[in-house]
Amino acid sequence: MSEWVIELRNVSKAYAAHAVLRNVTLQVRAGEFLTLLGPSGCGKTTILRLLAGFEPADGGEILIGGQDMRTLPPEQRHVNTVFQSYALFPHLTVFENVAFGPRVKGVKGAALREQVMDTLRMVKLEDFVGRRPGQLSGGQQQRVAIARAVVNQPRVLLLDEPLSALDYKLRKAMQLELKQLQRRLGITFIFVTHDQEEALSMSDRVAVMNAGRIEQFGTPRQIYEAPENLFVARFVGEINNLLGRIVTAAPPRYDIRVHDRVINLKSPYVFGVGDRVNVLVRPEDVRIWREHEGSAEERAALFPAVVEAVVYKGSTVDLAIRLDSGDVLSTTQFFNEDDQALMNLDFREGERVFVDWVHDWETILPHEE
Amino acid sequence: MRRKEPFKLTAVGVIGFWLTAFALLPNLLLVVASLLERGGDEFVALILTLDNYRRLFDPLYLGVLLDSLWLAAATTLLCLLLGYPFAYLLTRMPARWRPLLLLLVIVPFWTSSLVRTYAMVILLQTNGWLNQLLLDLGWIAEPLELLYTESAVIAGMLYALLPFMILPLYAVLEKLDRRLIEAARDLGAGWITIFRRIILPLTLPGIVAGCLLTFLPGLGMFYVADLLGGARAMLVGNLIRDQFLSARDWPFGAAASVLLTVLMGFLLWAYYLSARRANRGALP
Numbered sequence: 024m025s026e027w028v029i030e031l032r033n034v035s036k037a038y039a040a041h042a043v044l045r046n047v048t049l050q051v052r053a054g055e056f057l058t059l060l061g062p063s064g065c066g067k068t069t070i071l072r073l074l075a076g077f078e079p080a081d082g083g084e085i086l087i088g089g090q091d092m093r094t095l096p097p098e099q100r101h102v103n104t105v106f107q108s109y110a111l112f113p114h115l116t117v118f119e120n121v122a123f124g125p126r127v128k129g130v131k132g133a134a135l136r137e138q139v140m141d142t143l144r145m146v147k148l149e150d151f152v153g154r155r156p157g158q159l160s161g162g163q164q165q166r167v168a169i170a171r172a173v174v175n176q177p178r179v180l181l182l183d184e185p186l187s188a189l190d191y192k193l194r195k196a197m198q199l200e201l202k203q204l205q206r207r208l209g210i211t212f213i214f215v216t217h218d219q220e221e222a223l224s225m226s227d228r229v230a231v232m233n234a235g236r237i238e239q240f241g242t243p244r245q246i247y248e249a250p251e252n253l254f255v256a257r258f259v260g261e262i263n264n265l266l267g268r269i270v271t272a273a274p275p276r277y278d279i280r281v282h283d284r285v286i287n288l289k290s291p292y293v294f295g296v297g298d299r300v301n302v303l304v305r306p307e308d309v310r311i312w313r314e315h316e317g318s319a320e321e322r323a324a325l326f327p328a329v330v331e332a333v334v335y336k337g338s339t340v341d342l343a344i345r346l347d348s349g350d351v352l353s354t355t356q357f358f359n360e361d362d363q364a365l366m367n368l369d370f371r372e373g374e375r376v377f378v379d380w381v382h383d384w385e386t387i388l389p390h391e392e
Numbered sequence: 393m394r395r396k397e398p399f400k401l402t403a404v405g406v407i408g409f410w411l412t413a414f415a416l417l418p419n420l421l422l423v424v425a426s427l428l429e430r431g432g433d434e435f436v437a438l439i440l441t442l443d444n445y446r447r448l449f450d451p452l453y454l455g456v457l458l459d460s461l462w463l464a465a466a467t468t469l470l471c472l473l474l475g476y477p478f479a480y481l482l483t484r485m486p487a488r489w490r491p492l493l494l495l496l497v498i499v500p501f502w503t504s505s506l507v508r509t510y511a512m513v514i515l516l517q518t519n520g521w522l523n524q525l526l527l528d529l530g531w532i533a534e535p536l537e538l539l540y541t542e543s544a545v546i547a548g549m550l551y552a553l554l555p556f557m558i559l560p561l562y563a564v565l566e567k568l569d570r571r572l573i574e575a576a577r578d579l580g581a582g583w584i585t586i587f588r589r590i591i592l593p594l595t596l597p598g599i600v601a602g603c604l605l606t607f608l609p610g611l612g613m614f615y616v617a618d619l620l621g622g623a624r625a626m627l628v629g630n631l632i633r634d635q636f637l638s639a640r641d642w643p644f645g646a647a648a649s650v651l652l653t654v655l656m657g658f659l660l661w662a663y664y665l666s667a668r669r670a671n672r673g674a675l676p
Contacts, residue, residue: 075574
């Protein structure tokens, strides 16, 4: 037995002439919460359909628990799916929906009742056993869908954008519940979403997908703080992209010219003098200095700019700042109760400011358009 | 008083008039006629009696009724067995083919069913095309007696009524959410379980509707029995027609007609109950 509960090796899939998956390789540990994150049409749902067995792969291997899945129909796989639309059986009660899987396996009588009721209690639906799906709210239907899948004690639970139909507050609550459920059950979850915040807050690891490929596979922290390419950087969270050019190279440190300033920064990549690079800075890492702050020498290293827009968001103030060189940076400033000077975030539109960022918190990538 | 709503009043008025003139009055006349005695020149004599209904339960006529029920039921069952797989396959065809295929199901309606029944006679008669074909193929030595049998009547009714079964079945099968079948497979169900526990219950309203649409006309299709069954097949439809046109016993014909209407009404009520039960669980 390998350490992986699921392995995809060079899996590809095309519909007609349109490639949906191109040589996808992915390994999932037992008990892991893995999220497939990407824009719609990136192939994330296709991976779930291949794992569930609804469609065959065109090429490559799919292994679940070390066993080749090529010839195994969905009804014989130890995986269960929570569908995006829930796909609850409309003519059956909540109890019968959840009992469907165990009944197929021959569980009967008191054992069936116990198994189903235990699961329904877990998702807090024990008072709704006699209702039909049409008589439940969206959130309750969602729970039935989860109960119907986990009652079978699958090795792997596949969740296809299960929260996308719920409103914001309910979605937040369900995120937490799903995560707790996963810890309690110890089942491997493969969760598909296009919501990057959902992906970061719930997952052990995230695979960011684009156009049928996995762009980056890592922990939420790695994905957010060390994106491996521009797509990941832009898709996961907001980011400012500044063009730069290497002036002197002494790996891992480089002097990089960004607009008319030269800054000494660190990067794990190897660049040569004259190479063009993207310097990526998260909005919350941008620092703003007001006109009266700092000395003249200090200001020499900063970028002069003008506040273009101020958006008050409660816990933060978001600013759009136009550098004198033309680029617009978005920034997020947090209120700081301890620092009276910083407490004062009353920026005015049109105000002249100076900006830089916390050095070495940026990401430097080879230039791409 | 609320403000008058001219459109609403007109609509209700027209529908009311229509139903009264073409449904309620004729049926009332029929009920009244069925309670009168047979007359000489006037067709009915104004003497109230239940005798017509009593005569219906005469073994002779009861046999006719049971024969009719049996033939209509057999036709309905065959329509269902043929129509269900056909309708299912139709829904699995590529979407752009479906309207054309449905059209082909409907095309026979463009010809009068009487004409189509005559065509069946030509096919089935002793020196007809079907016998000729079987003889030419060497499968039979002498012509089979196909026409004027019960099977011929069932075949004729099947041919005339099959579209009425296919269309409502197609409607429910088309609406059937494929994701439910995927969900059932995902939960480990094989095809038999999926059919029995998911597809069948969800398409039940269509099955009942299709059965009603074939069974009810099947009870009254006298011309099919006349042309394909000859003198041997006497069905309720034929009985009613004969009472009105040949025997000139209007009250008895009316009584048979009322009985048939009551029977159909009862079946429609059963359908209404089953549809209401099915709807209770449906998603909004």
